[in-house]
Amino acid sequence: MPAKGVLRCSDRDAALPQTIGMLRSFGRILVLLALLVLEVPAILLAGLMLLLTFGMGVVFLFPPQVMMVRRLAELNRRLMRTWTDIEIEPPYLPKPPPPVPQPDGMYRSDRTLYKTPRIPAWNNRWKWLLSDPGSWRDLLWLALDAVVKPLLVPLFIVLPARGLRLYAQWSELLLGATTASRLAGQVSHLKRTRNLANDSQAAEMRRIERDLHDGTQARLVAIGMTLGAVEELVDRDPTAAKALLAKVRDASSETLTELRRVIRGIHPPVLAERGLADAIRALAMDSPMDVTVDIDLAHRPDAPVEAAVYFAVSELLSNAARHGNARKATVDISANGPHLRISVADDGMGGADPSKGTGLSGIERRLAAFDGVLALNSPPGGPTTVTMELPRVLPEHWAGELNKMPRWKTVAVVMLWATAWCPTMPQGVVAGVFKVVGFEEKAWFLALHLPEVWQWPTILGMITVGLIMHVLAIRIPAAHNRERLLAGKPVAKVLC
Amino acid sequence: MKNRVLVAEDLYLLRDGLVHLLQAHGFMVVAAVESGPELLKGLVELRPDVSIVDVRLPPTFTDEGLKAALAAREKVPGLPVLVLSQHVEQLYARELLADGSGGIGYLLKDRVFNAEQFVDAVRRVAEGGTAMDPEVIAKLLASNARDEPLAALTPREREVLEAMAEGRSNAAISQRLFLSESAVAKHTASIFAKLGLAPSDDDNRRVLAVLAYLNSR
Numbered sequence: 001m002p003a004k005g006v007l008r009c010s011d012r013d014a015a016l017p018q019t020i021g022m023l024r025s026f027g028r029i030l031v032l033l034a035l036l037v038l039e040v041p042a043i044l045l046a047g048l049m050l051l052l053t054f055g056m057g058v059v060f061l062f063p064p065q066v067m068m069v070r071r072l073a074e075l076n077r078r079l080m081r082t083w084t085d086i087e088i089e090p091p092y093l094p095k096p097p098p099p100v101p102q103p104d105g106m107y108r109s110d111r112t113l114y115k116t117p118r119i120p121a122w123n124n125r126w127k128w129l130l131s132d133p134g135s136w137r138d139l140l141w142l143a144l145d146a147v148v149k150p151l152l153v154p155l156f157i158v159l160p161a162r163g164l165r166l167y168a169q170w171s172e173l174l175l176g177a178t179t180a181s182r183l184a185g186q187v188s189h190l191k192r193t194r195n196l197a198n199d200s201q202a203a204e205m206r207r208i209e210r211d212l213h214d215g216t217q218a219r220l221v222a223i224g225m226t227l228g229a230v231e232e233l234v235d236r237d238p239t240a241a242k243a244l245l246a247k248v249r250d251a252s253s254e255t256l257t258e259l260r261r262v263i264r265g266i267h268p269p270v271l272a273e274r275g276l277a278d279a280i281r282a283l284a285m286d287s288p289m290d291v292t293v294d295i296d297l298a299h300r301p302d303a304p305v306e307a308a309v310y311f312a313v314s315e316l317l318s319n320a321a322r323h324g325n326a327r328k329a330t331v332d333i334s335a336n337g338p339h340l341r342i343s344v345a346d347d348g349m350g351g352a353d354p355s356k357g358t359g360l361s362g363i364e365r366r367l368a369a370f371d372g373v374l375a376l377n378s379p380p381g382g383p384t385t386v387t388m389e390l391p392r393v394l395p396e397h398w399a400g401e402l403n404k405m406p407r408w409k410t411v412a413v414v415m416l417w418a419t420a421w422c423p424t425m426p427q428g429v430v431a432g433v434f435k436v437v438g439f440e441e442k443a444w445f446l447a448l449h450l451p452e453v454w455q456w457p458t459i460l461g462m463i464t465v466g467l468i469m470h471v472l473a474i475r476i477p478a479a480h481n482r483e484r485l486l487a488g489k490p491v492a493k494v495l496c
Numbered sequence: 497m498k499n500r501v502l503v504a505e506d507l508y509l510l511r512d513g514l515v516h517l518l519q520a521h522g523f524m525v526v527a528a529v530e531s532g533p534e535l536l537k538g539l540v541e542l543r544p545d546v547s548i549v550d551v552r553l554p555p556t557f558t559d560e561g562l563k564a565a566l567a568a569r570e571k572v573p574g575l576p577v578l579v580l581s582q583h584v585e586q587l588y589a590r591e592l593l594a595d596g597s598g599g600i601g602y603l604l605k606d607r608v609f610n611a612e613q614f615v616d617a618v619r620r621v622a623e624g625g626t627a628m629d630p631e632v633i634a635k636l637l638a639s640n641a642r643d644e645p646l647a648a649l650t651p652r653e654r655e656v657l658e659a660m661a662e663g664r665s666n667a668a669i670s671q672r673l674f675l676s677e678s679a680v681a682k683h684t685a686s687i688f689a690k691l692g693l694a695p696s697d698d699d700n701r702r703v704l705a706v707l708a709y710l711n712s713r
Binding site: 053252254256257260263264269270272273274279281282285286288289327399 | 551552558559583584585586587589604605606609610635639640641642688
């Protein structure tokens, strides 16, 4: 909790905690000032390293310099986060990916080929640190911080809590995330999840291809060959032909069974026919466990989401029955605003480990395509609970959460649009025209009724007020939408 | 003789094949339709002695046929319907059996390959009996694997139970398992005692009791 407000003598009961809060603020300020002992040498060292890097070409000093400044900046962010309610997000661009060898096994960096990835990786890192505006903003912050802190000392003494907040705001100004860094973070996150989704889809396709190739196709070839034999036999030995035909019938029946299994793995028919809720119920019925299903969804989610959830639940239930030896399980699917939450719990012996076996990591890969996360709680001895959340996969209007501004903002915008014309046009521009032309008519134009000296200032004031109102009417919804866009940043990290 | 039959299937080849097969076995096909709305209209207006219905039908290609069959049975209780599908689900079987009035069949489409058995199933449904696909029964039993009374059955009793749940009469069971009819009767009595069900001489009611028992678990 940030300590806010000033000590008031009338408030005796609140006096003690407030005094403690104030003392705590003083302690924090002392720590901040003490940090100058670290910061000032760091500034000198950083300056020297930069000079050597760019003046004398000692390029390998640059990365340690940036990392040193980043560490100090990170310390400051952490302190501000714990001491005030101001959350300063790190603004750094995502790390460059490790170098990928070419087909001939060499690593390429610009126009040079290397045998080991070390030098290309170092080059990438150097470019990353150099081109990240965050590096230079950190440096600027560090240099100015040594001045800002002493300047704030009077405020620190008089209003310690206020002073701390002001200091946090100053830090946020240079250390906080920028729109560009947030977008860069989103892009790299999307790239990663897209690759994961592509990989898992390609793996699925290969599995289906294998199933069809080894199973169905081979069986159809066998049926065709047997039919050829029947054709030859039918005149010579009708009894043998008949026996072969019976075999063909059995083979076609087996092929159908096989095909049904493959189809179930691609997209289960119940899911296509009935949707998620009934498909999960059908799963529960087929399970040897006693499964309770509770699904609370107003509508069907998108087909890919349904499929991902279905396969996840199917895998978890079969794990619980096969490895956990569970007798009872519950499946709970509900909407939490636009987020879809799925929980599967069983009374098995627990001890599930995502690193063993591919089941859980397969589910994670599938969910990653939707930014989904999976939390596993499975102590040895059970019970096991798996909770999955898919953020923003349901249409937002389900939760009544349209692209909506708070009511006061909407009212303000409507009022602004309804009234802004009045000062701008009649009271401002039209009155001005009347005055320029020298019209006798005063009508309801306020400025023309005033003494001569006040007429022009009033007209110009009216136009200014009107224009400000128009700008506000446009800015408020625009700013709101921008906030919404930025709020859509990746939720939690993907567990893969 | 109950032989007025309605066929609902969207694939022309299969529909035509079914019509020929049924006509060859003495049935009279009163209508062969290819969509859900047509099917519902046909079921309610023509009241066929038995209908053969594909689950997936136009216009939505989801469970149109099943829905039409259930809706028609709500209007005309006990209207015999044999549902065919490329896959079988316990969920659908339960929905079909839910009203407990019999005259219900639920088979995989492959069962049409064996004309004798298929026609036998159609006749059974037309007479108010049941015809459940062996795969449905296998799934039912698998999902009840941990049920104690079921685990107490001997392998032979289990076989009899499976055949009975499919909707077969004592005579048919004895033929299939190469047992005498009296032996089958003895096994069924023992099964009913182990599962705690009230014994019944009526074949059909007996089957429904077994299915209800399996479904309730």
